[in-house]
Amino acid sequence: MGHGGGGKLSEELVEHLFRPAFDSQGEMCDAAVFDVNAGRLAYSTDSYVVHPLFFPGGDIGKLAVHGTVNDLAMMGAKPLVMSVGFILEEGFELEALGRIAQSMGEAARRSGVKIVTGDTKVVDRGHGHGVYINTSGIGCLPQGRKLGPERARGGDAILVSGPLGNHGMAIMSLREGLEFESTIESDTACLSPLVELLMEDPEKVRVLRDPTRGGLASSLNEIAKSSGVGMMLEERHLPVDPDVKGACEFLGLDPLYVANEGKLVAIVAPEAADGLLAKLHSHPLGRGAARIGFCTEERSGMVALKTAFGGTRVVDTQVGEQLPRIC
Amino acid sequence: MGHGGGGKLSEELVEHLFRPAFDSQGEMCDAAVFDVNAGRLAYSTDSYVVHPLFFPGGDIGKLAVHGTVNDLAMMGAKPLVMSVGFILEEGFELEALGRIAQSMGEAARRSGVKIVTGDTKVVDRGHGHGVYINTSGIGCLPQGRKLGPERARGGDAILVSGPLGNHGMAIMSLREGLEFESTIESDTACLSPLVELLMEDPEKVRVLRDPTRGGLASSLNEIAKSSGVGMMLEERHLPVDPDVKGACEFLGLDPLYVANEGKLVAIVAPEAADGLLAKLHSHPLGRGAARIGFCTEERSGMVALKTAFGGTRVVDTQVGEQLPRIC
Numbered sequence: 001m002g003h004g005g006g007g008k009l010s011e012e013l014v015e016h017l018f019r020p021a022f023d024s025q026g027e028m029c030d031a032a033v034f035d036v037n038a039g040r041l042a043y044s045t046d047s048y049v050v051h052p053l054f055f056p057g058g059d060i061g062k063l064a065v066h067g068t069v070n071d072l073a074m075m076g077a078k079p080l081v082m083s084v085g086f087i088l089e090e091g092f093e094l095e096a097l098g099r100i101a102q103s104m105g106e107a108a109r110r111s112g113v114k115i116v117t118g119d120t121k122v123v124d125r126g127h128g129h130g131v132y133i134n135t136s137g138i139g140c141l142p143q144g145r146k147l148g149p150e151r152a153r154g155g156d157a158i159l160v161s162g163p164l165g166n167h168g169m170a171i172m173s174l175r176e177g178l179e180f181e182s183t184i185e186s187d188t189a190c191l192s193p194l195v196e197l198l199m200e201d202p203e204k205v206r207v208l209r210d211p212t213r214g215g216l217a218s219s220l221n222e223i224a225k226s227s228g229v230g231m232m233l234e235e236r237h238l239p240v241d242p243d244v245k246g247a248c249e250f251l252g253l254d255p256l257y258v259a260n261e262g263k264l265v266a267i268v269a270p271e272a273a274d275g276l277l278a279k280l281h282s283h284p285l286g287r288g289a290a291r292i293g294f295c296t297e298e299r300s301g302m303v304a305l306k307t308a309f310g311g312t313r314v315v316d317t318q319v320g321e322q323l324p325r326i327c
Numbered sequence: 328m329g330h331g332g333g334g335k336l337s338e339e340l341v342e343h344l345f346r347p348a349f350d351s352q353g354e355m356c357d358a359a360v361f362d363v364n365a366g367r368l369a370y371s372t373d374s375y376v377v378h379p380l381f382f383p384g385g386d387i388g389k390l391a392v393h394g395t396v397n398d399l400a401m402m403g404a405k406p407l408v409m410s411v412g413f414i415l416e417e418g419f420e421l422e423a424l425g426r427i428a429q430s431m432g433e434a435a436r437r438s439g440v441k442i443v444t445g446d447t448k449v450v451d452r453g454h455g456h457g458v459y460i461n462t463s464g465i466g467c468l469p470q471g472r473k474l475g476p477e478r479a480r481g482g483d484a485i486l487v488s489g490p491l492g493n494h495g496m497a498i499m500s501l502r503e504g505l506e507f508e509s510t511i512e513s514d515t516a517c518l519s520p521l522v523e524l525l526m527e528d529p530e531k532v533r534v535l536r537d538p539t540r541g542g543l544a545s546s547l548n549e550i551a552k553s554s555g556v557g558m559m560l561e562e563r564h565l566p567v568d569p570d571v572k573g574a575c576e577f578l579g580l581d582p583l584y585v586a587n588e589g590k591l592v593a594i595v596a597p598e599a600a601d602g603l604l605a606k607l608h609s610h611p612l613g614r615g616a617a618r619i620g621f622c623t624e625e626r627s628g629m630v631a632l633k634t635a636f637g638g639t640r641v642v643d644t645q646v647g648e649q650l651p652r653i654c
Contacts, residue, residue, distance in 0.1 A: 001651045008646045010541075031371035031402045033468060038365040044358035045410035045463060046446045075358045083372035085461045087414070119373045123652060127456040132448075134412045134461035136372060141360060214337075319335045324328045325450060 001090050001122050013120060017094065021101035022084075022108065022115040032116035034081055036140065042077035044068055045136035051325045053100070053130050055174050057166075057185030060133055061100035063261060063327060065107035065115075066188050067212070068137040073195040074208045074264065076147045077139030079113040084135055086120045089128030097131065111190035113137065144202050151206040152227035154297035157273035159266045161194055161280050162187070162288035163239040164216055168258035168326050169247045178250065184243050189262030194286050197279045204272035209265050212327055214318060215257040219265055220303045221317040230299030233315065235308045237292045256305075257318055259326045267295065328417050328449050340447060344421065348428035349411075349435070349442040359443035361408055363467065369404035371395055372463035378652045380427070380457050382501050384493075384512030387460055388427035390588060390654060392434035392442075393515050394539065395464040400522040401535045401591065403474045404466030406440040411462055413447045416455030424458065438517035440464065471529050478533040479554035481624035484600035486593045488521055488607050489514070489615035490566040491543055495585035495653050496574045505577065511570050516589030521613050524606045531599035536592050539654055541645060542584040546592055547630045548644040557626030560642065562635045564619045583632075584645055586653045594622065 003009045018024070048064040069079045084104065088097065108115050166187040173184050191210060198205050207227075211219040224231050240248075240255045248255050262285065268276050273291055280286030303315040330336045345351070375391040396406045411431065415424065435442050493514040500511050518537060525532050534554075538546040551558050567575075567582045575582050589612065595603050600618055607613030630642040 008644050011644075031369045031398045031404070031466075033367055033369050033402060035367055036363055036365065038363065040360055040362055041465075042358045042360050043408060043410060043465065044444055045412050045461070047412040047414050047448045047461060049414060049448045049450050071358045075360060077358070081370060083370060083463045085372050085374040085463075087374050087376060087459055087461075117371055121374045121376045121459075121652075123376050123456060123459075126453070129450060129454040132414055132450075132459065134372070134374060134414075134446075134463075136410045136412075136461075136463035138368075138370065138465065139358075317335050317338075325448075 001124065003088065003120065003122055010120060017098055018101055018118060021105040023105060034116065040141035042072045042075040042139045042141055044071035045134065046071065047132060047134040048327060049132050049325050050171065050327050051129060052174060055186055056170050056183050058188040059100055059103050060131065061104035062107045063188050064133040064135045065104050065111060066190050066261060067327065068135040069111045069113055070191045070210045072137050072139035073192045074210055075141065076145035076195065076199060077141045079111060079137055079139040079192060081114050081116045082108060082135055082137040084115055084118040084133065087128060087132040088120065088122045089130055090122055090125040092130050100131065111192060145199060147205065147208055149207055149223045149226035152223055152229050152267045152295050153206065154229055154295055155270050156206060156267050156295040157270050157291055158231065158293045158295065159268060159273065159277055159280065159289060159291055160216065160239065161264045161286045163241045163244065164260060164263065165240060165244045165248060165255035165258035167261040168323050169244045171326050172251060172323060173247055178247065182243055184247060187260060187262035189285055191262065191264050194264060194280060194283055197283060198266060198276055201272060204269040204276065205266060207267040210260065211263060211265055212259050212261060215259055216265060217256040217303065217315045218317050223267060224303050225301045228300045229295040229297065231293060231295055231303040233293035233303065233305045235305055237290050239288050239290045256315060259323065261327065328451065330415065330447065330449055337447060344425055345428055345445060348432040350432060361443065367468040369399045369402040369466045369468055371398035372461065373398065374459060374461040375654060376459050376652050377498065377654050378456060379501060382513055383497050383510050385515040386427055386430050387458065388431035389434045390515050391460040391462045392431050392438060393517050393588060394654065395462040396438045396440055397518045397537045399464050399466035400519045401537055402468065403472035403522065403526060404468045406438060406464055406466040406519060408441050408443045409435060409462055409464040411442055411445040411460065414455060414459040415447060415449045416457055417449055417452040419457050427458065438519060472526060474532065474535055476534055476550045476553035479550055479556050479594045479622050480533065481556055481622055482597050483533055483594050483622040484597050484618055485558065485620045485622065486595060486600065486604055486607065486616060486618055487543065487566065488591045488613045490568045490571065491587060491590065492567060492571045492575060492582035492585035494588040495650050496571045498653050499578060499650060500574055505574065509570055511574060514587060514589035516612055518589065518591050521591060521607060521610055524610060525593060525603055528599060531596040531603065532593060534594040538587050538590060538592055540586050542586055543592060544583040544630065544642045545644050550594060551630050552628045555627045556622040556624065558620060558622050558630040560620035560630065560632045562632055564617055566615050566617045583642060586650065588654065
């Protein structure tokens with residue numbers, strides 16, 4: 001409990017664990033100060049309660065950095081600075097916390113964002129689950145970028161940057177102790193490089209979204225409702241890795257609803273779709289990108305899927321939680 | 328669990344509970360966008376795990392808004408926007424969540440700050456404690472304000488804006504089921520108005536701090552170490568309400584180490600101390616302000632107290648946690 005009390009133990013945690021991991025310089029105040037140019041800022045927050053804390057391809061810390069960076073990137077913003085708040089459960093091993101902090105520091109450096117302010121609280125044993133992490137982030141929005149879920153138009157193409165469902169199935173496989181033929185890894189990644197590639201032609205990009213909780217289905221439903229368009233997806237064009245497909249079939253899950261942590265969906269002008277898809281393919285994070293469907297003036301607010309058998313079904317928003325504590 | 332899943336139940340929570348409470352307008356995206364002028368921004372985050380969630384004088388939500396606003400104010404910044412992240416325990420009553428959200432909205436309006444982005448996660452029963460809240464905030468730093476824990480000088484006066492220990496003892500009395508002659512209320516409050524009063528003469532104010540976790544003793548020790556000055560306090564000048572004093576004596580606690588949530592300590596130039604104290608007295612939040620001691624070139628990094636009996640004792644930083652989960 002002492003490490004969250006604001007006394008000497010808190011100080012030691014900051015000095016010996018967080019500061020080296022986050023490359024923090026200067027005085028550690030309760031608030032950080034930084035300079036900005038006049039303009040538009042984007043601002044986002046997310047809490048992370050993923051269980052288990054460590055999983056193939058990542059951990060809660062990496063997820064927390066990428067998640068907030070990606071929320072900013074989906075607005076077209078370049079991430080600048082981040083905050084981190086830890087809620088530790090009494091008795092949580094400092095060694096594990098150290099690994100998580102290291103992982104956050106590394107993810108932040110790779111994402112080009114600085115962790116500038118933070119906070120640690122400790123709750124009594126039995127009232128947490130190891131560690132929960134909140135991150136918030138600030139990014140600057142370059143001029144001329146206008147992205148928003150209300151900007152999709154009939155005829156627009158729908159692109160995804162790679163195979164669906166890897167994060168969710170990595171967690172589920174581990175949690176359920178399922179043994180598949182190979183290990184599914186989380187796709188957690190910073191999507192800023194892909195966004196900057198797409199933004200070379202900002203006029204042609206209407207909406208960007210990272211389909212995390214609730215999967216691609218939830219993101220597309222939100223966009224369809226905000227924009228008042230319908231959407232038609234082609235099942236045979238949806239990229240899904242064979243392992244993920246197998247695991248989904250085994251567990252009775254639909255990859256359209258499974259969380260991703262390093263994929264984006266882009267609604268783009270139809271005439272630019274092929275060029276933007278080629279740009280995605282040129283980057284390691286977008287190698288598996290695909291054009292999966294289009295927007296239409298018909299069936300406003302509704303997402304539909306042309307199945308592999310030639311039928312059509314509605315892809316609705318899920319009501320509750322398909323996979324609890326996935327991020 | 329469904330309310331944290333990013334699906335329809337999450338959407339309803341945002342639309343029917345958070346949006347009205349926070350006066351949110353426009354599209355609710357994963358990130359908010361706002362304009363700034365060129366200059367310096369302050370940025371801060373804190374998580375709140377206080378138990379119980381409701382207490383005389385406030386609740387976890389009010390605390391979470393004031394806490395982040397105050398961290399910004401202590402840098403001399405004017406709070407602009409805030410983020411809120413909720414970690415809910417499965418089964419937590421929506422009615423209680425609604426009261427907390429209302430209380431946050433009201434505290435934000437009174438503090439002149441807008442809640443612009445947020446997030447909700449749900450953890451399974453037994454892995455939380457009702458609700459934990461993280462807030463982060465951004466403020467703008469007007470030119471010419473230079474505050475920092477390293478700026479105290481020998482001779483500087485030490486002011487506090489009012490009686491010490493009220494928040495901590497409000498929580499402790501409630502938690503321990505102690506019955507004192509009257510109810511002690513938390514002092515949770517937005518300190519920005521007091522800061523703006525003091526900042527009419529920014530050259531004369533060296534350091535501002537809100538002595539929360541760890542109390543006044545911890546804040547002063549941090550400042551003394553950062554500035555390389557000693558500090559001498561006068562016990563008879565320390566303002567402590569009689570109820571709080573009684574409760575502290577009963578529980579064997581020292582009000583110097585008990586958390587405050589609506590008090591500030593100001594290290595100011597000696598020639599300006601009387602004028603600034605008068606300014607504090609002119610505001611309802613500073614009515615109980617007092618000049619409690621001074622900084623000295625001697626005993627660098629050490630805080631000492633002249634006791635009511637004429638002796639002197641060292642006021643050290645506490646090692647661990649005197650009062651767990653006080654904020």
